[in-house]
Amino acid sequence: MPYVKEVFEYLKRSSPSQKEFYQAAEEVLESLRPLMIKYPKYRDHKIIERIVEPERQILFRVNWVDDNGEIQVNKGYRIEFNSALGPYKGGLRFHPSVNAGVIKFLGFEQIFKNALTGLQIGGGKGGSDFNPKGKSNNEIMRFCQAFMSELFRHIGANTDVPAGDIGVGAREIGYMFGMYKKLANKYEGVLTGKSLKWGGSLARTEATGYGAVYFAKYMLEDRGETLEGKKCVVSGSGNVSIYTIEKLYHLGATPITCSDSNGMIYDAEGIDLELLKELKEVKRERLTEYIKHRPNAIYTPVEEYPEDCNGVYTVPCYAAFPSATQNELNLNDAKNLLANGCFCVSEGANMPSTLDAVHAFIDAKICYGPGKAANAGGVATSQLEMAQNASMVNWTFEEVDTKLAQIMKSIYVSASATAAEFGEPTNLVLGANIAGFRKVADAMIEQGLV
Ligand code: NDP
Ligand code: 2IT
Numbered sequence: 001m002p003y004v005k006e007v008f009e010y011l012k013r014s015s016p017s018q019k020e021f022y023q024a025a026e027e028v029l030e031s032l033r034p035l036m037i038k039y040p041k042y043r044d045h046k047i048i049e050r051i052v053e054p055e056r057q058i059l060f061r062v063n064w065v066d067d068n069g070e071i072q073v074n075k076g077y078r079i080e081f082n083s084a085l086g087p088y089k090g091g092l093r094f095h096p097s098v099n100a101g102v103i104k105f106l107g108f109e110q111i112f113k114n115a116l117t118g119l120q121i122g123g124g125k126g127g128s129d130f131n132p133k134g135k136s137n138n139e140i141m142r143f144c145q146a147f148m149s150e151l152f153r154h155i156g157a158n159t160d161v162p163a164g165d166i167g168v169g170a171r172e173i174g175y176m177f178g179m180y181k182k183l184a185n186k187y188e189g190v191l192t193g194k195s196l197k198w199g200g201s202l203a204r205t206e207a208t209g210y211g212a213v214y215f216a217k218y219m220l221e222d223r224g225e226t227l228e229g230k231k232c233v234v235s236g237s238g239n240v241s242i243y244t245i246e247k248l249y250h251l252g253a254t255p256i257t258c259s260d261s262n263g264m265i266y267d268a269e270g271i272d273l274e275l276l277k278e279l280k281e282v283k284r285e286r287l288t289e290y291i292k293h294r295p296n297a298i299y300t301p302v303e304e305y306p307e308d309c310n311g312v313y314t315v316p317c318y319a320a321f322p323s324a325t326q327n328e329l330n331l332n333d334a335k336n337l338l339a340n341g342c343f344c345v346s347e348g349a350n351m352p353s354t355l356d357a358v359h360a361f362i363d364a365k366i367c368y369g370p371g372k373a374a375n376a377g378g379v380a381t382s383q384l385e386m387a388q389n390a391s392m393v394n395w396t397f398e399e400v401d402t403k404l405a406q407i408m409k410s411i412y413v414s415a416s417a418t419a420a421e422f423g424e425p426t427n428l429v430l431g432a433n434i435a436g437f438r439k440v441a442d443a444m445i446e447q448g449l450v
Contacts, residue, residue: 018101031433078126088124091165112436144175189389192382201385209243211377216346219367236324323348
């Protein structure tokens with residue numbers, strides 16, 4: 001459809017050098033072709049042109065002083081992408097690879113992901129190129145305070161509600177919340193992923209990983225399959241990976257790998273979850289420490305991965321859970337997985353698969369759950385945290401977990417029904433993109449040109 005192509009070409013010219021954002025946009029726009037043909041109203045209202053353009057982009061300077069007394073300067077971002085369905089909602093990422101294109105891709109994905117949850121949340125994302133690795137606790141605190149000293153004026157419990165992402169967990173949310181409260185003089189649910197001691201929700205920590213496994217379970221159930229007794233590979237070793245591993249054990253599967261940016265662990269007997277939690281959540285160690293406690297496990301540094309491959313995906317498995325970062329799984333990795341009989345890929349990370357890897361999974365007709373559907377459990381549970389904060393009540397772990405499982409089920413049903421409606425029943429990329437887009441687009445039309 002030349003019209004969609006024109007919009008995409010204009011996007012590339014008008015927002016140069018944002019390759020991750022083009023990749024995310026291209027995948028969504030590709031999926032929308034059949035919808036645009038069937039319903040000309042989206043074209044008449046210029047929804048595509050409007051939806052790829054953030055409502056507001058905030059770029060700011062963050063200066064802070066390190067432990068040596070030296071001034072450090074970082075870039076800060078908050079992209080308020082789309083508020084048709086509710087207050088902007090989405091995480092903050094602290095990682096040296098962060099730039100405007102990365103935050104924009106994450107914010108763009110977040111619009112459709114949040115729509116798929118069926119909850120009243122718009123899409124946003126933010127972060128900084130600050131590198132938390134090797135920083136002292138005091139440096140983390142000073143950075144978080146400096147970051148919030150600008151961000152506070154742009155956010156609020158009913159306008160924009162950030163949360164965690166890579167490099168931002170409960171500790172960072174705590175320091176940012178403290179600074180927000182001081183500057184805004186308000187104690188409100190302005191951030192999610194808070195500590196359970198002062199406003200957090202039970203099961204938010206677990207939600208993204210648990211949700212990605214629930215999503216895999218529902219995809220598989222539909223094909224008469226289950227995860228029980230199956231070997232699974234997981235990448236990453238952060239929040240999403242840890243709770244993916246935990247839920248896989250609950251369902252009787254055996255997770256045999258995890259990784260970080262330096263290398264991977266292969267533990268044929270199954271990853272030792274308690275050890276992993278102790279190393280990552282308590283001691284903040286690297287994965288090289290893992291093999292000191294588990295002599296039978298194998299550590300492979302990234303330099304020893306086969307050429308242009310991620311070592312995690314060379315391990316034969318029934319299901320794969322990419323849970324580290326964008327573009328960690330390329331076409332070679334997809335081919336390795338498929339050649340080894342992998343039947344299910346459920347993405348805990350945002351856009352972990354390159355576009356050609358996505359096409360390989362779709363063409364193979366395996367159970368493939370794209371990130372914006374499979375990892376939506378995190379943001380959905382953030383909304384449950386907002387609901388509890390606003391009504392001043394606390395739900396039990398079981399209540400939140402039950403709602404999470406129901407939401408993941410309804411996302412699966414909505415993506416697969418939409419995929420079937422457009423003639424490709426196993427293509428959940430098509431289904432998720434169209435189902436998410438439709439909700440946002442219809443709201444934009446009904447709310448007028450604002
Ligand atoms: P964490 O910071 O807790 O963990 C990130 C993990 O990914 C670490 O093991 C890290 O290794 C690895 N990683 C990060 N960047 C790279 C890289 N460039 N190359 C290789 N490995 C890398 O983050 P989360 O677990 O919260 O996030 C993981 C993914 O899940 C991200 O894509 C995030 O956007 C997505 N996500 C997170 C949600 C949440 O609720 N937290 C919700 C939905 C999606 P290392 O320590 O070496 O950097
Ligand atoms: O990518 C994501 O959905 C997140 N990092 C979680 C966002 C949120 O607001 O909980």
